[in-house]
Amino acid sequence: MRMIFGLVLLFGVALAGGAVYMAKNYIGAYQAELARERAAREQVVPTVTVFVADRALKYGEELTREDVREVNWPETAIPEGAFTEMDTLFPPNNPAPRLIVRDMEASEAVLAVKVTEPGQDAGLTSRLERGMRAFTIKVDVASGVSGFLRPGDKVDVYWTGQIGSNDGRKEVTKLIEAAVRLIAIDQSAVSLGEATIARTVTVSVSPEQVAALAQAQATGNLTLSLVGTGDDTIASAIEVDQRTLLGIVEEEVIVQAQEEKVCTIRTRRGAEVMEIPIPCTN
Structure with a gap:
């Protein structure tokens, strides 16, 4: 009887030890996974909701709520003039429509320079x-x-x-x-x-x-x-x-300087003939 009791006790201790070991491994794996998830979250770029065109929009069209949708946009790369709130794009206190003043393709961010103010005319002045x-x-x-x-x-x-x-x-x-x-x-x-x-x-x-x-x-x-x-x-x-x-090249005209004219008279002195310079009269 004591032998049976001892075997049961040993078996129980073995089971308890196995359970503790398995629990320890499970907790360790859970903590490692949790650490990896936290590290991955730190590497994820923070985003902000930005409204983009849900279809191609052409100049002069009226912009409606059905023409836009929300997307997650990197916070550090939001285009200037982008709309991040529905009430800003479609003010509840101003039901007048916005009009498209610059063509937009599907999934292109809706910017303030591409639409008019609510109720504003989309004339030529809006494109300047x-x-x-x-x-x-x-x-x-x-x-x-x-x-x-x-x-x-x-x-x-x-x-x-x-x-x-x-x-x-x-x-x-x-x-x-x-x-x-x-x-x-x-x-x-x-x-x-x-x-x-x-x-x-x-x-x-x-x-x-x-x-x-x-x-x-x-x-x-x-x-x-x-x-x-x-x-x-x-x-x-x-x-x-x-x-x-x-391909016509102008010819360079070379002007030659006129040689100075020298006038002389000849005189004879015995057997010697001498030339004496004098002012030219003609």
Whole structure:
């Protein structure tokens, strides 16, 4: 009987020891997993809710709650002017709609510069940045890049006219403005999606550029050159005249100095003849 009791006691002690060992391993594994989770949380970038377009939005459309959705955006990379609260984007005390003033693609952040204030008109003035002015340039099929211009494109503006005095006038073509932004074609600020021959284009320029373009348009012909998307190169000063175009090099005229004329008289003294210089009279 004592032997049986002793065996049962030993078996119970063994079970208890095994349970303690298993519990210790479980607790250790749990603590290690908890530490890994805490470390992973520390490495996660903090985010903020930002509203983005749920579909492609075009200029002039009305922005509704169904057109936007919330996404988690890295807190350190929030675009300037992004909306982080629904009441800010759609003020409850102002039910007037916002209008789209710049095209947006799906999942693109809705920014303050891309929409109007509630109830504000989405006219041409809403596309002008601070300090900029709208100026209209007359174009045709040749000077307007065959109708392939769209609002939002950038163009270089070239002037062709005559410079110089009456005796030395020459016709030149010169780059006067580089990478100016188009905000309207004819009377439309919306991209029509097909090539149309425009009669006028409206650009966004500074007041100084307005004066330069007005003077250039009054004294010569303006031609536009389309700048490629993403092209960040800066065009240098460009001026071409007919001689440069044809590779004509002006010949250097060498003026030879006239030799000074010397007049002399001859006199004879015995067998010796002497020449005496005298002023020339003719």
